Amino acid sequence: MALLSLQHIQKRYGNYQASNDISFDIPKGKIFGMLGPNGAGKTTLIRMITRILYPDSGNILFNGEPLAERHTEQTGYMPEERGLYKKMKVGEQLIYLARLKGLSNSQAKQAVNGWLEKFNITSWYNKSIDELSKGMSQKIQFIGTVIHNPDLLILDEPFSGLDPINSKLIEEEIRQLSLQGKTIIFSTHRMEQVEEICSDIVLINKGSKILEGSVGDLKQRFKENKFRISYTGQLNESIVSNLQVVNKAEGELTVQFGAEHKGNELLRLFVENKVEVTSFNEVLPTINEIFIRQVEAN
Amino acid sequence: MGKIWIIVQREYITRVKRKSFLITTLLAPLGFLLLMSSSVLISTYSQGKMDVAIIDETSLFKDVPIADAEDGSVYFHTITEDYNKVSKEIQGTEKPKYEAIVFIPKDFDIDNPRRTNIAVRYTKRPGIAKQQFISQSINSAYQEVRLKALNISQQQRDEMQEKLSLNFESLDNEHENQSYTAIAGGVGMMMGFAIYISIFFYGTMIMKGVMEEKTNRIVEVLASSVKPFQLLMGKIIGVGAVGVTQFILWGILMIGTVFIVGPLLGIPMSSMQTMPTQPPVEAIDQDSVQALAQTFRSLPLIQILVFFPFYFLGGFLIYGSLFAAIGAAIGEDGDQQSLMIPVTVPIIISIFIAINVINNPDSALGMWGSLIPFTSPVVMSALLPFGPPWWQIALSLLLLLGGFVFTTFIAARIYRTGILMYGKKVKMKEIARWIFSKA
Incomplete structure (x- = not known):
């Protein structure tokens, strides 16, 4: 109401x-x-x-x-x-x-x-x-x-x-x-x-x-299929060579998938290669990012 | 109406509680008294005393007394010394014996006085009042000399100088006499001036109040609770009530001074009511006092008492709302005083018309001035004691009402937009646009 x-x-x-x-x-x-x-x-x-x-x-x-x-x-x-x-x-x-x-x-x-x-x-x-x-x-x-x-x-x-x-x-x-x-x-x-x-x-x-x-709906609507994964130990570069990495930091990686892929695939890749994952989450756009994108699109 | 009342209360109480209110209430009558007495004092003491030597080489004036000034500003000294010697003497010293010399040269011809003029030579230029006094004194002495030369006796002279006094009387009003015009003019001017001063004083108070709310930034909070028109009216009525309170207090103060403080100090009441400029009480005989009272009673008192408050109120409301509108447009920085000109000029014009009206109550200027709502409060108040025709009062009041509705409508529109304009310099053209814009 x-x-x-x-x-x-x-x-x-x-x-x-x-x-x-x-x-x-x-x-x-x-x-x-x-x-x-x-x-x-x-x-x-x-x-x-x-x-x-x-x-x-x-x-x-x-x-x-x-x-x-x-x-x-x-x-x-x-x-x-x-x-x-x-x-x-x-x-x-x-x-x-x-x-x-x-x-x-x-x-x-x-x-x-x-x-x-x-x-x-x-x-x-x-x-x-x-x-x-x-x-x-x-x-x-x-x-x-x-x-x-x-x-x-x-x-x-x-x-x-x-x-x-x-x-x-x-x-x-x-x-x-x-x-x-x-x-x-x-x-x-x-x-x-x-x-x-x-x-x-x-x-x-x-x-x-x-x-x-x-706010939740908007973030879902404008999300870009980005995931952030944190890990410990050495990461074999070959694992991620096929992925689109948008950001890379010490023990942290942000990856963007196409619409057809899901976050689970990234997690499976890390688990199968025995890399210790400490956190894993989907990166949602901030309202600021959504706003700027919308203004530019108009 | 309920909310206007709440606003009126705040406007009234905050102002009356201020120290400045108490101070102006107490000091304004004092200031007024000071102003009155200072004009007397200034004329008396401003120039100091002046010693004038008269050197008469013709000896024509020697038997004619030349009186000193009554207020002690000019003293004449008839001396027999040589002009050149005296003039040199007084030029050389810091504090000369004489500040000026009236020099009547040997070849001055009494029958042909313009051929050789009498000269007044000074070390320091005398003021206009002194020049006039010296000129008058020497002139009347010259008259004396002339009359003596023509062998005219004192009696003949007195008879010649007898003057007529004309009585001006109204045909349709047996009470109306020559003092009527003077009293009506005085009463009218007083009322017109009271409105004039109040409009300026309380109008500025309203304007400052509006500017304060805009500068404080409280105005938008207020505007979300009440209509701008309520805010405007509440302020005008509140300040108006402050004015009424102040006038009542002044009245009490005045009566209190005359009836309580006076007797306490042992000053007889009659002398307190007499201004220093007026002749002493003894000079006015009982008859003329009664005649004065008689004349006063023959003024259209009921008309005055009934209509004056309407004009006071009308003038206050019209100009109060305009001052509020200007305050809303100026806002914050307050460096746009030029916006006040369109409001202040008509008030000043109306006092000029009023001054003219008390001398020519039947003039066309007076009639128009008493009809136009922007000038009628002051002009009609000055005209009321002369008993203007009923149709004129009725039309004037009708136009005043119309003027009030019109100006508050305009002012409310300017106010409504102006109070929400921050950090922007406003031009007259833009204000004109606000009047026609929607909220």
Whole structure:
């Protein structure tokens, strides 16, 4: 079941086509990666999902209903260009953001206290953002995004500008929220993060959708029949002379087969020649490799 | 509406809690007082005292008294020394005895004064006020000399100088008299000026608030929770409420000073209400005070009280939304102040029209100025005490409402696009395009 469904979205700015007939579904309860290089049109799509902008044509469905104002209260958005009121106190600021998302004053206070306790930062309540370090204010920013317990969380480049410790913390929090059944859109141009976190992705380039699917399926679909085998001891070169070796290192070999061969043949070759195999695995393409290949193919 | 209210609260509370709010609230009246009194002080003390020697080789002026300046800026000394000697003396010294010499040469002809002019020679150029005073003093002395030469008696002279005083009265309003125009003009100017100042002061406050949200990068977070229009309105209303609070506090402060602080210091209330520039209270007799009050009461007070708030509100909303739009377009770096020109020029024009209007309340300029929504808040406020016709007020209010709807529509569109434009210098042409683009 899709929480969000984009159908034939078109958006132009003057002569610039920011979204060109984009359709995809975002499954409920998944961490969904929206990938693409800078300027691909990710932020435009997000702004349409958050109702900051409206598509020129096409539909967006939220839980099967046409996207409406009330859905913004079920959505939490952390933009790439983000910030807080510098002079405002942490507590007041979070309460304000929560109330704009439809919480009552007392609900907002309760939620703020809950999150500050969770992060062990209740002492920050009366500090102004000015007094906080960048990492600290990023934490507050994250709390501000999730304070109203949204069903859909949209994070645009959430790790940019974060140190490793805070990155880890936010990543943990994202996983936690996902386990609670929240749907998370994770937009980034850094592909390696996606593989670690996302289950499903859509690839966007120059305003058009290039690919979509689950990370596992995509890797299977674009795999090249490559295997990596590690071994100990001497390897008789004649064994591998008939194979297409794409990479060779000390005690490690990466081999590519044609479509008709299977990994077992390589393993059998090593076993029959009495070479001690320490590990054997299929080499799947990274999302980055798939992306580059697709962009070049288009 | 609920969300606008939340925004209004934040805009209001954060501003009122700031130290700068307290400081401006307390210091603005002080600054105003200082401004008023400094203009008096400057005119009194700025130039210092000047000693002027009068060397009269003709002896024509010797029986005519030439009075020194009342404010102590110019003192005349009639001396009999030789001109050349004195002029040399004062040129050579650092601190001369006289700063200027009025030299009446031997061949000065009283019947033909333009043939040989009286010269005023100085070591340091006297200011315009002093030049005027010296010129007037010598001229009236010359008149005296002339009258004496013509053998005209004091009585004849007094009779000759008797002046008429004309009464200007309205045909259809028996209460309206000549002081009416002055009072109506004063009240009108005060109201027009109040709107003018408020638009600038609170308009800039709105603009800075918008720029702050853009620079902070919080605006996109906000835009995902509320509509840009709600954000815009919340800010304008919030800042407006700050303005109202400030005006109320100033009112309390003023009344407090007059009624509490004054008596505590033992200063009689009547003298506190009198500005230093005005003649002392004794000079105004009881009748004229009553006449003044009478005139004031004959102003169309109900019209003023009912309509002035509309113009105040209308002007504030129209310009507040425009300032917000400019703030959204300028954003971050803030070095594009030129974008403010299209907004500030009409306000400045309207105060000029208002100044003209209080002298010519029936002029065509005043009528147009009171109808066009960009100038009507200031101009119509200046015009209200003169009792403009009902059709003019009605049409003006209608146009004001239309102007408000139109400008907020335009401003909201500029704002909506502007707040999401980062790191880009914006030109006027592009802003015009935003107005017609879809969100």
